[in-house]
Every structure is written in C-alpha cells, then in structure tokens.
Amino acid sequence: MADPLKFLIVDDDATFTRVLARAMTKRGFNTKVARSADEALDIIKTWSPDLVSLDLKMDGASGLTVIQPLTAANPAVRIVVLTAYASITTAVEAIKLGATQYLPKPANADDILTALQQNDADEEIDISSQPMSVNRLEWEHIQKVLSEHDGNVSATARALDMHRRTLQRKLAKHPARQ
Known part of the structure; x- marks a missing residue:
C-alpha cells in the first residue's frame, strides 16, 4: 500500500486549522499544521508535503514567503493560497511564485481539494458585467x-x-x- 499524501496546513486561525486538519486526516492524508510562515519553514526542513493550504495574511510573515521554499523542497507540490483579503495583486503574485490556486475564504475541505486537483484554467468563468466599485x-x-x-x-x-x-x-x- 502506498504512503498517504502529505498535507500541510499553514494558517494562524486555530479553529480553522483544527477543523481542516481533522477533515484531511479523515480523507486519508498525513496532515501537519503550522500556525505561521516561520513554523512552516521549520517543518519543511524535515518533512516535504505534497499538498498545502496556505493562508496569505498571518501574524508575522505573509504566506507568500513560504511558496518558493515549498516548491524548492518538492517541485511537484500543489499549493492553494487562502485569504479573506483577496486582491488581484496578491493572486497574481501567488501564482507567479508557484502557487497552484488562489481561493477566497471561507473555503471548506472540499473546495480546497477541488482547487488543488484542478489542472486547467476555467474559460467559462463568470465575468462580471459591473465594473469594480x-x-x-x-x-x-x-x-x-x-x-x-x-x-x-x-x-x-x-x-x-x-x-x-x-x-x-x-x-x-x-x-x-x-
């Protein structure tokens, strides 16, 4: 039997990480949690995740600072950046740095897994007819x-x-x- 995929959750919200870790463990993932960018960087020194849920805005360093070290540790890693503070600029930066997807919060375990498994862009995405406020x-x-x-x-x-x-x-x- 193959080893389970390793899933790293990087988020400073204790409730969210507890719920998401439980959901991913129930789905058969080997799950670890980091509550800061620095803690995530310490974890990846000895443990290379296959999938990562990464919060953008945390106490201390931004989640963006973790993307390149993650891809250096495992070039095949799939990273979804989650944030309640979504913006075009941070989405573009996250993707340029190597993130697989970018999701606004709130997102549940199914949303995160769907984003991590999505390989192709969605040409049918809804385009608003209203300009930004x-x-x-x-x-x-x-x-x-x-x-x-x-x-x-x-x-x-x-x-x-x-x-x-x-x-x-x-x-x-x-x-x-x-």
Whole structure:
C-alpha cells in the first residue's frame, strides 16, 4: 500500500486549522499544521508535503514567503493560497511564485481539494458585467503598492501619501466585494 499524501496546513486561525486538519486526516492524508510562515519553514526542513493550504495574511510573515521554499523542497507540490483579503495583486503574485490556486475564504475541505486537483484554467468563468466599485479599486491599489514595497506598511503609506495609521485601518478592513 502506498504512503498517504502529505498535507500541510499553514494558517494562524486555530479553529480553522483544527477543523481542516481533522477533515484531511479523515480523507486519508498525513496532515501537519503550522500556525505561521516561520513554523512552516521549520517543518519543511524535515518533512516535504505534497499538498498545502496556505493562508496569505498571518501574524508575522505573509504566506507568500513560504511558496518558493515549498516548491524548492518538492517541485511537484500543489499549493492553494487562502485569504479573506483577496486582491488581484496578491493572486497574481501567488501564482507567479508557484502557487497552484488562489481561493477566497471561507473555503471548506472540499473546495480546497477541488482547487488543488484542478489542472486547467476555467474559460467559462463568470465575468462580471459591473465594473469594480471605487472602494474595491482603492483596495486593489493599496494591495499593489503594498506588494511593491514588500509588505512594508510605512513605505506604502509614504508612497500613497497617507498617514500610516489610516493605512493600517484600511488594511484591517475586509475588502469591498465589487
């Protein structure tokens, strides 16, 4: 009998990781949990996962910092980046770094496994007939500038000519839907 696939969950939400780990273990995966990017980097020194669920925004370093070390440890690894703070900029960066898929939260175990197993792009994806709202455009622009400044909030605030605390408040809010 073949060894079970190794599934790494990287997320700082204790409830989410507990529920997802239980669901993946029940599905037959050898599952480990890391509650930070640093903890994930420690785990992959001795354990190479086949599948990874990776939160984008955690305390400490971003989940994006884990993608390249994961693909270096196992070039065949499949990574789905999960976030409640989805933006075009972070989605593009995650895919460029080597992530397989990018999903907005909330996502359940079935959503995650479907995303990890999807190999082809969906040409039939729904395209909204409505343009983005001004609030969503602002969110996307902030995310782009933040990415250009490697997540440095102070440098981003200066580039946007915005007070640092104002930027922090905007970053703490969930993005506008459209």
